[in-house]
Amino acid sequence: MPKTLYDKLWENHVVHQEEDGTALLYIDRHLVHEVTSPQAFEGLKLAGRKPWRVSSIVSTPDHNTPTDHWDEGIKDPISRLQVETLDANIREFGALAYFPFKDARMGILHVVGPENGATLPGMTVVCGDSHTSTHGAFACLAHGIGTSEVEHVLATQCLVQKKSKTMLVAVEGQLGPGVTAKDVALAIIGTIGTAGGTGYAIEFGGSAIRSLSMEGRMTLCNMAIEGGARMGFVAVDDTTIEYLRDRPFSPKGDIWEQAVAYWRTLHSDAGASFDRTVTLRAEDIRPQVTWGTSPEMVVPVDAVVPDPARENDPVKREGMERALKYMGLQANTPMTSIAIDKVFIGSCTNSRIEDLREAAAVIQGKHIAPNVKLALAVPGSGLVKRQAEAEGLDKIFIAAGFEWREPGCSMCLAMNADRLEPGERCASTSNRNFEGRQGAGGRTHLLSPAMAAAAAIAGHFADVRDLR
Amino acid sequence: MEKFVQLDALVAPLDRNNVDTDAIIPKQFLKSIKRSGFGPNAFDEWRYLDVGEPGQDCSQRPKNPDFVLNQPRYQGAEILLTRANFGCGSSREHAPWALLDYGFKAIIAESFADIFFNNCFKNGILPIVLPAAEIAAILQQVEATPGYRLRVDLPAQTVTRPDGHACTFEVDAFRKECLINGWDDIGLTLRHAEKIKAFEANRRIQQPWLFA
Numbered sequence: 001m002p003k004t005l006y007d008k009l010w011e012n013h014v015v016h017q018e019e020d021g022t023a024l025l026y027i028d029r030h031l032v033h034e035v036t037s038p039q040a041f042e043g044l045k046l047a048g049r050k051p052w053r054v055s056s057i058v059s060t061p062d063h064n065t066p067t068d069h070w071d072e073g074i075k076d077p078i079s080r081l082q083v084e085t086l087d088a089n090i091r092e093f094g095a096l097a098y099f100p101f102k103d104a105r106m107g108i109l110h111v112v113g114p115e116n117g118a119t120l121p122g123m124t125v126v127c128g129d130s131h132t133s134t135h136g137a138f139a140c141l142a143h144g145i146g147t148s149e150v151e152h153v154l155a156t157q158c159l160v161q162k163k164s165k166t167m168l169v170a171v172e173g174q175l176g177p178g179v180t181a182k183d184v185a186l187a188i189i190g191t192i193g194t195a196g197g198t199g200y201a202i203e204f205g206g207s208a209i210r211s212l213s214m215e216g217r218m219t220l221c222n223m224a225i226e227g228g229a230r231m232g233f234v235a236v237d238d239t240t241i242e243y244l245r246d247r248p249f250s251p252k253g254d255i256w257e258q259a260v261a262y263w264r265t266l267h268s269d270a271g272a273s274f275d276r277t278v279t280l281r282a283e284d285i286r287p288q289v290t291w292g293t294s295p296e297m298v299v300p301v302d303a304v305v306p307d308p309a310r311e312n313d314p315v316k317r318e319g320m321e322r323a324l325k326y327m328g329l330q331a332n333t334p335m336t337s338i339a340i341d342k343v344f345i346g347s348c349t350n351s352r353i354e355d356l357r358e359a360a361a362v363i364q365g366k367h368i369a370p371n372v373k374l375a376l377a378v379p380g381s382g383l384v385k386r387q388a389e390a391e392g393l394d395k396i397f398i399a400a401g402f403e404w405r406e407p408g409c410s411m412c413l414a415m416n417a418d419r420l421e422p423g424e425r426c427a428s429t430s431n432r433n434f435e436g437r438q439g440a441g442g443r444t445h446l447l448s449p450a451m452a453a454a455a456a457i458a459g460h461f462a463d464v465r466d467l468r
Numbered sequence: 469m470e471k472f473v474q475l476d477a478l479v480a481p482l483d484r485n486n487v488d489t490d491a492i493i494p495k496q497f498l499k500s501i502k503r504s505g506f507g508p509n510a511f512d513e514w515r516y517l518d519v520g521e522p523g524q525d526c527s528q529r530p531k532n533p534d535f536v537l538n539q540p541r542y543q544g545a546e547i548l549l550t551r552a553n554f555g556c557g558s559s560r561e562h563a564p565w566a567l568l569d570y571g572f573k574a575i576i577a578e579s580f581a582d583i584f585f586n587n588c589f590k591n592g593i594l595p596i597v598l599p600a601a602e603i604a605a606i607l608q609q610v611e612a613t614p615g616y617r618l619r620v621d622l623p624a625q626t627v628t629r630p631d632g633h634a635c636t637f638e639v640d641a642f643r644k645e646c647l648i649n650g651w652d653d654i655g656l657t658l659r660h661a662e663k664i665k666a667f668e669a670n671r672r673i674q675q676p677w678l679f680a
Contacts, residue, residue, distance in 0.1 A: 146561035148590035251677035
């Protein structure tokens, strides 16, 4: 019987299965950061347990760390204690790799893992962070877990799981100029809704997905959780294998050849059946911008803010009205007439080298609009930052009026000092536009790096296709 | 973990879809390295008129009179009743910790986000999925009836209204057993330790690149 990629990944990790289908799944890679691990390490210690396999752990602090004035350390004492607690836990128990605050390879875990070759095809990858779905780009079974499960994985190297349903999201055709993986992700969420993927593992397929770079596939899989699916993945192909060649933790020599032979089997077989299939035409996808407080509240940039009066479902209508009030927007306003206060280019969704190149290409030789109070460019890791600087991208950002920062999660969730003030409106390349996400009272509009760059220059949302 | 068997408790309504974990517990409170004490900051941005920071005495903060959970009639509620996709967003287990610390032991919704749903079971909270029409009916009754209570029976898998109408709900058999007994599932998994070791040893041979 033909198998889906999900079937193959699942079967390769089942340690034990009960009659009702509840299984123990073996975990290959455990990513650990400072926010969701302290209570797990504490629980482990209180129970007198030790981590099962410390060489599965890759760790770095990312959520709390500042993105400027690194010489001054972490000023917020509560944040500092959390980062120091991670330092102490890794010191006590060990890890395959730990990139502490200010290390040259520190950064956002979901950027750091792949770029170091610590995320390899066919792995189960977990982390106390919902955006762990990012690693699905490498045909990994990768998803976020809570802190109790972080402790469970530390103690047992396994998770208790039941198989999800499968959904194929196929994007066929060729993406137009100025249309990126982020636009594809937002268009998919706009189609299926933020709960559309609940209970499913999503495989992204189709010719438009196969044409994406690994960076683009990571952006897409990263947003699977915003469509309700804990995990989203893409089959292995030459793009995957070329990306992994010669990364620090990628296998070498004969083992590399052996690994590649296995990785080549990581795709859904012809004729495999999915519980649900959704198909989008790449040519129909235009650059996207969210207008509300849920990622499904999204429209193409050349559209207007939707009108709740046209929504028949009373609960949804009320949700739209509440979102418009929070966002300070009127129905039927053209998206391109909405002025912005701040710009954030960064996050585990869009802080990789390709994202920075796309944004830099738009702002080169231009300057941010006078009404833009702050424009941040926050590379996803120390390695991304150095690469960008080697290409001169930092100079382009700085000349355009952007601040060029140190790596970290930054204003995606505003746990550090980078945040919106109440009422401020931000063009953001991050993944969530929830109320207060980027700071209490802040208003977030999600979009691609190129579109964020276009908004920074125009001072309002602008169609990047008109600027090219 | 506390056991969950039966619960007869006051119901508080949160009549909206897509309540996300950033709303349930905003990020500034995730800096804590403890598991407890999140209750006073549950729904912080909706509940208070000022901006919350860690370490404040929340009893002195101005409360938002328009937020439903601040109404006197819902004080002491242990069942939260809401709509679709509750707990979407971040995987933070601080969300169920905050709800539990606030006093909620059961959450009834049309649907839940997967990670949040899973996290509830790890903390002795029972998340219950009921059909949209049933939720709408109960929401109306709650609105109309101060002191409205529901009876939740996990072994029987029923939610019973004051008018005697009962509806059944689905729950995974393993999770049900863990909740009823208050079991720590790490202990349960470690019963299979030999099997895990054998699986791992075989994996080292079959896929050596995973053990670099």
